[in-house]
Amino acid sequence: MKMIVMRFGTRAAVAGLAALATITLAGCGDSSAGGSGGKLDVVASFYPLEFIAKSVGGDAVNVTTLTAPGVEPHDLELTPKQVGTIAEAKLVVFEKGLQPAVDEAVEQNAKDAGFDVAPAAKLEATGANFEEHEEGEAAGPSGSTPTGTTKPAAYVEPAAATQSAAHTEDAAHTDDALDPHFWLDPVRYAGVVQAVTDKLVEVDPANAEAYKQRATTLLGEITKLDTAYKTGLADCKLKTFVTSHEAFAYLAKRYGLTMVGIAGFTPDAEPTPSRIKEVQDIVREQKVTTIFYEELVSPKVAESIARDVHVKTAVLSPIEGLSDANSQETYLSLMRENLQELRKANSCA
Numbered sequence: 001m002k003m004i005v006m007r008f009g010t011r012a013a014v015a016g017l018a019a020l021a022t023i024t025l026a027g028c029g030d031s032s033a034g035g036s037g038g039k040l041d042v043v044a045s046f047y048p049l050e051f052i053a054k055s056v057g058g059d060a061v062n063v064t065t066l067t068a069p070g071v072e073p074h075d076l077e078l079t080p081k082q083v084g085t086i087a088e089a090k091l092v093v094f095e096k097g098l099q100p101a102v103d104e105a106v107e108q109n110a111k112d113a114g115f116d117v118a119p120a121a122k123l124e125a126t127g128a129n130f131e132e133h134e135e136g137e138a139a140g141p142s143g144s145t146p147t148g149t150t151k152p153a154a155y156v157e158p159a160a161a162t163q164s165a166a167h168t169e170d171a172a173h174t175d176d177a178l179d180p181h182f183w184l185d186p187v188r189y190a191g192v193v194q195a196v197t198d199k200l201v202e203v204d205p206a207n208a209e210a211y212k213q214r215a216t217t218l219l220g221e222i223t224k225l226d227t228a229y230k231t232g233l234a235d236c237k238l239k240t241f242v243t244s245h246e247a248f249a250y251l252a253k254r255y256g257l258t259m260v261g262i263a264g265f266t267p268d269a270e271p272t273p274s275r276i277k278e279v280q281d282i283v284r285e286q287k288v289t290t291i292f293y294e295e296l297v298s299p300k301v302a303e304s305i306a307r308d309v310h311v312k313t314a315v316l317s318p319i320e321g322l323s324d325a326n327s328q329e330t331y332l333s334l335m336r337e338n339l340q341e342l343r344k345a346n347s348c349a
């Protein structure tokens, strides 16, 4: 039911964006470079890519984001209007494998304009617990698969996945499924900033210098962020942190922490009772102080686990999207807040 509400939200938000774009176009007579008011039409599939496109593109681009504020990007479905926007864009920045609906729309409508950031993000199989990207459903009958830290929950034979999954095109999740959450590692994120910048320069050489300048500024901020994480997490009493969905494996690896995820890669997967017990055991054994949950998903599971073992809950943002509650934040500010939360929870000097 939650999903239906969200989809309406998406439509409304997209209609709003479209209206805004029309006004901008009408108010700005210059159309020398084509596109909206002379700006390059860029589509970004979800927030971390939107932030790059807007920061580097500046006033030379008109960015449309497919994942509206408050919508969980893993679950994104596209409206026909959004597919139209993709088809008309000069550049579509997306991450192959994260949002199957976007992959499909780009494949069918924007092959030349599509720019997949996955290679630049240097994705790896982090071994994070993996749930299938189903439409807001828990693993269902296949939920008997153990959701341990080593064996991915959705490790099913392709044939079985084809039978159980509503969408068969991404039924090939296996042990070596790539972890999509590159943006939570500043170093990987910087690589993607560079790649998107190169692509913007290629697509719109007239604005090359401005793109490069803005990229340098952004990369400087990201370097500072990386330094803050390195120093901020260098000396922590506790190395383990517990999150609701397993978005933080790259971050953990980069800065020497260990992530324990309650659910899998997708935030609204329901953890099994045995997984909840495993997590509680880890919390007790390692004296974990905090169960993290995230802003776009109900904190109920995290709260009930925390209550049972008498620890706190706090928000650790996977920065997959902004919502009304944090629309004034940016990638950089949220990453800084995450750092403070991790330092508090893990007693870092």
Ligand SMILES: [Zn+2]
Residues within 6 Å of the ligand: 074, 181, 245, 246, 247, 265, 266, 267, 318, 320
């Ligand atoms: Zn995620």
